[in-house]
Amino acid sequence: MAVLLIAEHNNKELRPFTLNAATAASQIDSDVHAVIIGQNSADAAKQLSELPVVKKVLSVEGAHYENFTAENFAPVIVKLAENYSHIVCSANTFGKNLMPRIAAHLDTSQVSDIIKVISPDTFLRPIYAGNAFATIKSNDAKKCVTIRPTSFDPCESTGGSAPIEKVDANEEFSNTKFIKREEIKSDRPELGTARIVVSGGRGMQSGDNFKLITEIADKLGAAIGASRAAVDAGYISNDHQVGQTGKVVVPDLYIAVGISGAIQHLAGMKESKVIVAINKDGEAPIFSVADYGLEADLFEALPQFMEELNKLNTIQK
Amino acid sequence: MKILVAVKRVIDYNVQIRVKEDGTGVVTDNVKMSTNPPDDNAIEEAVKIKEAGKATEVVAVTVGEEKAQETVRKALAVGADRGIHVKVDGILEPLAVSKILQKIVDKEKPDLVFMGKQAIDDDCNQTGQMLSALLNWPQATFASKIDVKDNKLEVTREIDEGLETIEINVPAIVTCDLRLNEPRYASLPNIMKAKKKPIEEIAASDLGVDVSPRLEQLKVEEPPKRKAGIKVANVAELVQKLKNEAKVI
Numbered sequence: 001m002a003v004l005l006i007a008e009h010n011n012k013e014l015r016p017f018t019l020n021a022a023t024a025a026s027q028i029d030s031d032v033h034a035v036i037i038g039q040n041s042a043d044a045a046k047q048l049s050e051l052p053v054v055k056k057v058l059s060v061e062g063a064h065y066e067n068f069t070a071e072n073f074a075p076v077i078v079k080l081a082e083n084y085s086h087i088v089c090s091a092n093t094f095g096k097n098l099m100p101r102i103a104a105h106l107d108t109s110q111v112s113d114i115i116k117v118i119s120p121d122t123f124l125r126p127i128y129a130g131n132a133f134a135t136i137k138s139n140d141a142k143k144c145v146t147i148r149p150t151s152f153d154p155c156e157s158t159g160g161s162a163p164i165e166k167v168d169a170n171e172e173f174s175n176t177k178f179i180k181r182e183e184i185k186s187d188r189p190e191l192g193t194a195r196i197v198v199s200g201g202r203g204m205q206s207g208d209n210f211k212l213i214t215e216i217a218d219k220l221g222a223a224i225g226a227s228r229a230a231v232d233a234g235y236i237s238n239d240h241q242v243g244q245t246g247k248v249v250v251p252d253l254y255i256a257v258g259i260s261g262a263i264q265h266l267a268g269m270k271e272s273k274v275i276v277a278i279n280k281d282g283e284a285p286i287f288s289v290a291d292y293g294l295e296a297d298l299f300e301a302l303p304q305f306m307e308e309l310n311k312l313n314t315i316q317k
Numbered sequence: 318m319k320i321l322v323a324v325k326r327v328i329d330y331n332v333q334i335r336v337k338e339d340g341t342g343v344v345t346d347n348v349k350m351s352t353n354p355p356d357d358n359a360i361e362e363a364v365k366i367k368e369a370g371k372a373t374e375v376v377a378v379t380v381g382e383e384k385a386q387e388t389v390r391k392a393l394a395v396g397a398d399r400g401i402h403v404k405v406d407g408i409l410e411p412l413a414v415s416k417i418l419q420k421i422v423d424k425e426k427p428d429l430v431f432m433g434k435q436a437i438d439d440d441c442n443q444t445g446q447m448l449s450a451l452l453n454w455p456q457a458t459f460a461s462k463i464d465v466k467d468n469k470l471e472v473t474r475e476i477d478e479g480l481e482t483i484e485i486n487v488p489a490i491v492t493c494d495l496r497l498n499e500p501r502y503a504s505l506p507n508i509m510k511a512k513k514k515p516i517e518e519i520a521a522s523d524l525g526v527d528v529s530p531r532l533e534q535l536k537v538e539e540p541p542k543r544k545a546g547i548k549v550a551n552v553a554e555l556v557q558k559l560k561n562e563a564k565v566i
Contacts (some may be wrong), residue, residue: 093476097458100446109531110365112441127439133336136376175486176455183478238475253565274563291546294555304552
């Protein structure tokens with residue numbers, strides 16, 4: 001039986017991690033169908049049909065799908081599930097909210113946040129904030145799997161031409177009402193997919209001081225991250241949080257500034273290719289995962305860092 | 318309004334996890350155990366709602382072995398009125414826990430069920446959503462703000478793109494983020510008082526729920542270790558290394 005991929009989108013276009021989830025789905029079985037549920041989402045459905053790994057697109061439209069409410073999405077997918085062996089989506093807040101609701105309806109024990117497909121029924125996933133890896137075999141007839149997007153490469157986004165089939169909408173779940181979404185818009189790359197991330201922690205001491213990080217991030221074309229301590233202190237908004245309960249990032253370069261390196265933070269960034277730590281406490285645990293450690297006062301080091309960057313003839317973007 | 322809060326006993330968040338040499342799991346013997354951190358936020362929020370006069374009773378429930386009862390006792394010490402301990406040995410999957418909680422909800426008939434958004438041991442992030450599916454109740458996951466209105470909650474949720482606000486009708490499930498509130502510490506007099514509060518013990522086997530595992534944990538291993546890096550003397554050296562050695566800028 002085929003694998004059903006749940007597309008994540010904003011009604012206009014696919015969200016980038018749909019491509020990573022498609023790769024994971026195709027590693028489970030080459031026959032991947034994708035369902036897109038939304039309101040006026042035809043353009044995103046067309047994009048989905050162009051992914052070469054997707055063999056068929058199921059499109060479900062309805063006003064009550066506009067805001068991706070799990071209570072409205074789950075029954076649609078549960079109904080489609082009889083034709084599929086696996087249901088797959090990203091383990092980001094969209095998938096984390098939705099998939100368990102589907103799994104419970106299907107009486108299936110979900111496998112969350114996998115980082116590797118070992119075989120169609122066996123997966124590798126981190127536990128204890130990534131301090132251990134568990135190999136899990138699912139014995140359920142239908143498998144519900146969420147994938148850690150940064151552990152799978154995005155699939156090709158053009159060249160496919162899968163047929164798009166309309167599927168009937170379900171009734172609205174009336175006990176949940178969407179009120180508003182406050183998205184923080186920025187011209188910087190998305191934290192989850194950026195090539196470089198510059199993150200600040202409690203050591204930044206104030207929200208204003210984050211401008212030292214912003215400056216460097218802009219120069220490097222980097223996204224801005226933060227530790228939970230910095231978000232809790234109100235220095236920066238929650239969508240920047242990297243860690244066990246925030247986002248997992250795997251950039252080419254991760255620069256941790258004024259971050260001590262609690263295991264909960266390391267869980268979100270220690271797979272980065274190159275890690276830099278700038279901290280005045282030479283004993284801070286962040287240095288144990290850093291390729292390059294600089295023991296220094298960040299309020300001196302960051303302006304110097306900016307100066308040195310300005311001296312370079314070229315900077316990779 | 319009555320609030321049921323589910324709490325889980327996990328390895329304390331400060332403990333350095335060690336994987337067992339035989340690959341069957343992680344070391345739990347002589348390791349400090351605590352309440353799952355966001356479950357503390359769930360208890361705190363329920364107690365605050367009661368203190369604000371918007372709830373009449375807060376009931377703490379845990380599912381697990383003998384010692385799991387410590388988490389209920391702690392909840393009682395910070396303001397829960399009574400406790401329930403569903404006794405079961407061995408590791409339960411979130412699906413099994415949500416089925417047990419469904420039975421407790423049938424019995425207790427709470428208006429709200431709160432719990433942490435994720436347990437920091439298995440990092441599954443499933444139980445609240447599964448329970449709300451089984452009950453066909455609305456779910457507000459990853460809550461960082463809760464406003465109680467008449468038979469409704471307005472909940473702010475932390476999502477990848479920022480914040481989302483939804484309104485849900487009671488009865489409902491809320492899973493709590495660490496930023497929802499600042500959990501209080503139990504005072505000594507309250508810890509003493511909590512010892513007298515009732516905890517009902519229920520054997521999971523009496524609930525008529527199939528809790529047999531569907532997943533097999535074939536192996537638990539250490540993640541690959543990062544090679545130790547170097548310390549650089551100054552910013553100029555750092556930038557040169559990034560440019561010419563690591564070639565990332």
